[in-house]
Structure formats: structure tokens, C-alpha cells
Amino acid sequence: MTSNALQPDTDPAPLLDIRSLAISFETSNGTVDAVQDANLSVLPGETVAIVGESGSGKSTTALAAIGLLPGNGHVSGGQIIFDGEDITHAGPKRIVELRGNSIGMVPQDPMSNLNPVWKIGFQVRETLKANGRPSSDEDVARVLSQAGLPDAGSRAKQYPHEFSGGMRQRALIAIGLSCSPRLLIADEPTSALDVTVQRQILDHLASLTREMGTAVLLITHDLGLAAERAQRVVVMYKGRVVESGPALEILRNPQHPYTRRLVDSAPSLASKRIDTAKARGLSAPDLLAADPGQQSGKATAADVIEVRNLTKVFKLRSGLGRHADFRAVDDVSFSVKKGTTTAVVGESGSGKSTVARMVLNLETPTSGSILFDGVDITTLDKKKLFEFRRRVQPIFQDPYGSLDPMYNIFHTIEEPLRVHGIGNKESRSRKVRELLDQVALPSSVMRRFPNELSGGQRQRVAVARALALDPEVVICDEAVSALDVLVQAQILNLLAELQADLGLSYLFITHDLAVVRQIADDVCVMQKGKVVETGTTDEVFNSPKQDYTRALLAAIPGAGLDLPPEAA
Amino acid sequence: MSKNQRTQEHFVAPVDSAGLPETDAVQDGREPLSMWGEAWRNLRRRPLFIISALLILLIVAVAAFPQLFTHTPADGACYLADSNAGPAPGHPLGFTLQGCDVYARLIYGTRASLLVGVITTVCVVVLGGSLGALAGYYGGWLDAVIARLGDIFFALPLILGAIIVMQLPMFRENRNIWTVVLTLVVFGWPQIARITRGAVISVRNADFVVASRALGVSKFQALVKHVLPNALAPVIVTATISLGTFIVAEATLSFLGIGLPPDIMSWGNDISAAQTSLRANPAALLWPAGALSVTVLSFIMLGDAVRDALDPKARKL
Numbered sequence: 001m002t003s004n005a006l007q008p009d010t011d012p013a014p015l016l017d018i019r020s021l022a023i024s025f026e027t028s029n030g031t032v033d034a035v036q037d038a039n040l041s042v043l044p045g046e047t048v049a050i051v052g053e054s055g056s057g058k059s060t061t062a063l064a065a066i067g068l069l070p071g072n073g074h075v076s077g078g079q080i081i082f083d084g085e086d087i088t089h090a091g092p093k094r095i096v097e098l099r100g101n102s103i104g105m106v107p108q109d110p111m112s113n114l115n116p117v118w119k120i121g122f123q124v125r126e127t128l129k130a131n132g133r134p135s136s137d138e139d140v141a142r143v144l145s146q147a148g149l150p151d152a153g154s155r156a157k158q159y160p161h162e163f164s165g166g167m168r169q170r171a172l173i174a175i176g177l178s179c180s181p182r183l184l185i186a187d188e189p190t191s192a193l194d195v196t197v198q199r200q201i202l203d204h205l206a207s208l209t210r211e212m213g214t215a216v217l218l219i220t221h222d223l224g225l226a227a228e229r230a231q232r233v234v235v236m237y238k239g240r241v242v243e244s245g246p247a248l249e250i251l252r253n254p255q256h257p258y259t260r261r262l263v264d265s266a267p268s269l270a271s272k273r274i275d276t277a278k279a280r281g282l283s284a285p286d287l288l289a290a291d292p293g294q295q296s297g298k299a300t301a302a303d304v305i306e307v308r309n310l311t312k313v314f315k316l317r318s319g320l321g322r323h324a325d326f327r328a329v330d331d332v333s334f335s336v337k338k339g340t341t342t343a344v345v346g347e348s349g350s351g352k353s354t355v356a357r358m359v360l361n362l363e364t365p366t367s368g369s370i371l372f373d374g375v376d377i378t379t380l381d382k383k384k385l386f387e388f389r390r391r392v393q394p395i396f397q398d399p400y401g402s403l404d405p406m407y408n409i410f411h412t413i414e415e416p417l418r419v420h421g422i423g424n425k426e427s428r429s430r431k432v433r434e435l436l437d438q439v440a441l442p443s444s445v446m447r448r449f450p451n452e453l454s455g456g457q458r459q460r461v462a463v464a465r466a467l468a469l470d471p472e473v474v475i476c477d478e479a480v481s482a483l484d485v486l487v488q489a490q491i492l493n494l495l496a497e498l499q500a501d502l503g504l505s506y507l508f509i510t511h512d513l514a515v516v517r518q519i520a521d522d523v524c525v526m527q528k529g530k531v532v533e534t535g536t537t538d539e540v541f542n543s544p545k546q547d548y549t550r551a552l553l554a555a556i557p558g559a560g561l562d563l564p565p566e567a568a
Numbered sequence: 569m570s571k572n573q574r575t576q577e578h579f580v581a582p583v584d585s586a587g588l589p590e591t592d593a594v595q596d597g598r599e600p601l602s603m604w605g606e607a608w609r610n611l612r613r614r615p616l617f618i619i620s621a622l623l624i625l626l627i628v629a630v631a632a633f634p635q636l637f638t639h640t641p642a643d644g645a646c647y648l649a650d651s652n653a654g655p656a657p658g659h660p661l662g663f664t665l666q667g668c669d670v671y672a673r674l675i676y677g678t679r680a681s682l683l684v685g686v687i688t689t690v691c692v693v694v695l696g697g698s699l700g701a702l703a704g705y706y707g708g709w710l711d712a713v714i715a716r717l718g719d720i721f722f723a724l725p726l727i728l729g730a731i732i733v734m735q736l737p738m739f740r741e742n743r744n745i746w747t748v749v750l751t752l753v754v755f756g757w758p759q760i761a762r763i764t765r766g767a768v769i770s771v772r773n774a775d776f777v778v779a780s781r782a783l784g785v786s787k788f789q790a791l792v793k794h795v796l797p798n799a800l801a802p803v804i805v806t807a808t809i810s811l812g813t814f815i816v817a818e819a820t821l822s823f824l825g826i827g828l829p830p831d832i833m834s835w836g837n838d839i840s841a842a843q844t845s846l847r848a849n850p851a852a853l854l855w856p857a858g859a860l861s862v863t864v865l866s867f868i869m870l871g872d873a874v875r876d877a878l879d880p881k882a883r884k885l
Binding site for chain 1: 577578579580581583588591592774775776778779780781782783784785789794797798
């Protein structure tokens, strides 16, 4: 891959050259400098990745190149040179000319970037027309099939809601590439997709742009993905470029402390479980031996949760009065051993979240049983259920949605204590402080409201709330999927440490195998409602037995990168 | 060649002397703000809000202490000698056909108009709000029954329905503020019920509601403690706006002679009485009509400003 970048003699002039760019936003709190002194260049046909956490200015920099800054933002310094032409302050007319034809764009969210009331074909044709290209039905179908949509002719007549996420992203790529631009800006093109779909899409995007000789400016927060897909990487932090250079060199030899931190925490690059109790010489049986209530054998710890032949059938409405059965969860069995982590992995639609909801007793199984501490939770009466709630707590995916915006942090964490009538006002207040301390938040956040905290801080509050009742089992439903890699690593470390300290058992629901590697002891792979493979993490990662598991493993970004062991 | 070298070099920015801050560090020093706190800070700077709030304060003061604003007593005698007379010292707005002081009647009429508006709004919010919240939260047959029931009342125009109800013997016999309020509530609740139902539906599946259920909060408690507070903003906005329309509705009914009885002073009654002498003395009609317009406008402006301040899209994360 690097060989491409080493052909300077054929075409040394950069296609896009951004020189000491500064961008500022006018907000109600005054001027905010979003980007300062950013330098980057993209050679023709080259793929360059901008890596950084949210708020680092990576998207803003790329959007400035295509003149799509929000109304309150403007370029306050520096130059943007596209193909030798300074377009920093180009008029609206010139920018519109450039868009589509010369600079294409693939936006981030495939769910909201297609207009739901127009057919896919119409939206592709719109782009072709706007750039003065032939726009017959055949042209539209050709563009769509190029982007890897099977049966493009009839697909073009469908509406966005009839497409899956991956297909929508393909349609967006088709639109972005329809007018053969020389530069394609791909803003987190796959962060909303499953890993296997992500891989297909990125593979296809790479081969397409190679064929057409299109340069790609890829924006991502995953350093592993960037290193795998790009020849050069630009790392941005707080609106500044902190490091840039050849991808593999940056990965192997990061210089700036921030880049080092990124390399350390990229889940796709991690090759082992987070070092906690185990690394300190304690193995699972030792932990159990330390627990006085536990008298089981050595190697096999007792199952705290045992799921047997769990099935959930949803009735889907199909026409008047008729119902079709949909088996969301089909004969699923697995168990969670005390003090360990079991991960349930699968793509969206595999039924893994439904399993989590049933284990939490928020959904009733159609058949099968869930044993918690030897008792079937599907048959609990009201009082026993209340008791069960105290022992099993959830952490949800979306840290923006799982905290009540009207409750301040103190009330959020205190709520479970109050509901279960634990302690008096002072002891509860003390407990909240303790919990905040456990999740490494200062007690000054108690009086704040969720909208004042970042996503990672909110997730830490959610962890504190889940721990308030001293539960035995915590069910994490995609608990880190919505977070940036650095914050993700931080939360995973926190969870691992809490497990070591408190002897918690985790049921970890995720689509991301890279995360599984870091946190789980046992893995259960689900596909279309069925369990296709179970085993210890090492077994599943080192010798996967099913094709589906192998596909999932291969799809981890950066999996194919050859790195020295100490890089991870 | 030099260009090429520039693109290939491994650039590393100098590290700040302060070093790299900890990942996701909490920014201290800002004062904590709730949604309402932020809304209040936002409202304080809106001229629309300040003007409407001052006007409403004035109107409330007039309704509560009318004798502070006029020297003419409430049961001040009307002298036919003054019929349709123009402004006179102590009587700045002139006289009605019956020789009553227009200004004094305006001041004393405020209370009835405002009471009808406020009481109706409170009742409508309580009734419509609870029915809408229950319908939206529990769904199923309860939702179907409440929603259809609301649709039936919604389909009837408020004024037409009120005319029919107020003509019923039991209402015709004892007309007072309460019968007018009752009639307006019966036809006004579906609007609030609809808004509340929609707001509750949009919140009921939020993760934080599921999270609270998983903590052991009962289903009804989750509605009261988590769903309703988060669904309240659009309801409050609609309520402030409909307060104005209820004042107008009372005036309309009184104008039609089926609202408040003539012995209760209200703007609607004054407008109704003044129509006979519209050409001879337009002032007797225009002043109460103007007062009505200003009051309604203030409440609608307040509702608008509150809606803008509570708009979640305008709030920064």
C-alpha cells in the first residue's frame, strides 16, 4: 500500500493542499477557534485519513474544503488549494461547480442523509443532472451497480426505507462518485454500520476509487481503520494537527503523546484482554476462592446466569388482521460464570439486544428459561422481581438517552437507592460520592445535568448508577459502542477494574469483536437469532469453527496489519 | 522535489508545556444549569418575553386589585345623562350608551375575563394532560378509547358546541363563571390531550425510562417521575397560547348573549352591549376589544417565547 505514496516523480503536485488553515465559529459565547494551523495535502489518487476524537475539528477541516461549513463558521486564515486553484474564498458559484464534479462527498449517517420521500434513483439522477451528466435510467442503474448494489435497475425504484443501512451507504457512495470526482471526502462513512458491512463497503470504495483514480480524504476516529485504508494519516487533536505522516510509520512509531494514546487505546489494535486481576496473578478460581459464599470446584465457576433454549417470537402485522411470526431469538442457550464476562456478539438484527432485554426481565420470553442464581426469573412474582432488579443492573448503549435530562447527576445516581429504600438522606449522599469516586468523576459533577457532560462522562454516570445497588450482574448493552476510541478504552478499563474489585459478572452485548477481545472471558456469537458459536475468547479468536465467526474476525479493522507486538 | 518531501515527512507538533490533559477530563468552573435554568437564562434576554411578561403582570394586578386603578366604585351608578358622552375629567375613555364609565368597566371586567381564561386553562391541562398522558403511555385499548373520544370533541367547533351546551336548561338557568369554564373545558381538553399524548409517546421508549424500570421503578411511577417532566414543555407552550383563545371564547359567548350573565362585568359583555351604539359611540366597543386583544397577544407572545426557549434543538449539548 505504501508503494503508491512513493511515486512522487509521476505527479508530485498535490490535488488538495490545505495550508495553515484556521476556522472559527461565531457562537453565543463569542468566537470559538475550531481549527488552527492545520496543514494537510492529498496527492492525486492517494488516500489520506484524518483521525481524531469528536470535536477535534476533523470534519470541519474536510467540510471547509467543499465549502459546506455551517452558517456561523468561516475560514479565518490559511489557504485551501484544490488542483492549483485557491478556493479558500471562492464564490458560491465556483464552489457549486466544484462539488460533485471535482469533489464528491459521502456523508456520515446513511439513515438521515437520503431524502425519505424520494426514490433512490431520483436522488442519484438529481446529482447527475446538477453536474450536466447524462441521466437516463440506464446511467442511474450503472452508477448504482458500480457502487455494488445488486439488481440496480429495480433497486433505483425503491425508497430509502426499503434499503438496509449498508445498502443506503452504497447508494450514498454511488451519489458521491456518480460524477467521477477527483477527490472524495468520506466523513466516517461506515461508523453507523456493522463491522462486516463496514468491511465490504470500504473494500468496494477502495477498489472503485483505485479504478477511477480518485483521491480519498477519509475521516475516522479509529486509528486501526485509518492505518488499514490510507497511505497517510493526519492526527488531529483540539483543532490542531498533532502528527502526520505515512500510516504504518505513525502506527509503529507514534511520536506525539496524543497519538501514542490513540494507538494504545484503538480496540482494533489490541490483541489481549485488559490487564487487571488476571495480569496481577489472580485467575478466576482465585477470585472465587476469596468469596466466602462460594464453595464450588476450582476450574469451573458457578453459573450466575444460565439461559436455556430461550426463544422470542414477535408478531409482525402483515395486512389486515393477519400476523406473521418473526423469531427474533431462536433456541439460545449460554451461561455467565460468576465473576467473569460473557460477551454476546452479533450484527444488528441478530437478536442480541432482545436477549439482553429478556435477561433484564423487561421482555417476556416466548419459551425457554433464564436462571439467575438457580431461580427462573420468568416466573418471579412482583416482590421477588423487585429483589431481582436490585441484583441485576443494566448499562445502555446511548449515554445521551439513558440519563433523564431533567435529573441532575446526584438524583440520577441516588434514584435506585431511593426506589429501593436504602439508607437515609445522608448515607445516600455519601454513597453517591463514593460511587462517583469509583467511576473517577469529581463530586462537583453532582449538581450538573446530563447535557453538560460529554458522552464518556455520562456513560461513567450510567455505570455509577448501575453500581449503586451493589448488583451481582451488570448487563452492558453496547455500552461503549457510541463512544470515541479513547473514551471507549477508558470505560472498558473502568469496567475491568470494577470487575476485579467487586467481583461483578458482566453480560456484554456488542457488535464489535475488537471490544470482546479486550473484556470478555467467554463469547457467544449470534446470527439471525441463533447461537452459531460459543467458547472461551481465546478459542473463538484463535480457532474459530464457523465461517460466520471467521468473517466477523476478518472484518475487524486493522486485523490484517502487521504490527510489532509492543505497539498494541 | 521539495514539495514531495513536505508531503512525505513525519510531522510531529510540539507538545504543550502543560502536557496532555487527561482523557475526557471534567471541565470545572461553569455554573450548573438545568433545562429550566437554561431556558430562564435564555428568556431573560428576549424582548418578546420581557414585554409580554410585563403586560401580563399588569393585567394580573388590575384583575386582583381593580380599585387601585380607578376611583369609580365597582357598582358605580350610571347616569343616562352621560349616555355616549366623550371623555370627561375622571372618565378618560368616555361613557357607554347606558352612561357608564368605559374605563371603570374595562378595569372591573378584567377579573372575570382573566379568571375564565386561567381556570379553564388549568382544568384543561389537568384533564386533557392526564387523559393524553395515560393514552400515550399505556396505549392499546385505553389509547383507542381516549383518542376517539377526543376526536369526537375535536371535530365539534368550540363555539358551536358551546352555543348548544349553554342553551341547555340547566346551564341557561344558572349562568356564571363556572358554567362558562365547564363548557370551555368540555370542548377544549382534546387539544391538550393530543399534544400530551404525542409528547409522552416520543418519550416513553427513551432509554432512561427503560433504565428506571430496570432499577425497579414501577410503570406508573416511571410515567410520573420520568416521562411527564420530559413531556411537559410542549404542553406548557400550548397551554399559554390557548389561555388567550379561552379569553376570546368567553368574550364571544358573552357577546352572543349566552356566556356570562349581564350583571357580571366582563369585556365580552361590554363588547356585546356596545354593538347597538357602534356608529354613535365606537369607543365603547373599541376599548374593551383592545384590552382583549392586548391580553390575548401577551399570552400568545409568552407562549412563543417559552417555546423558543425550551426548544431542545436550540439547547447546546
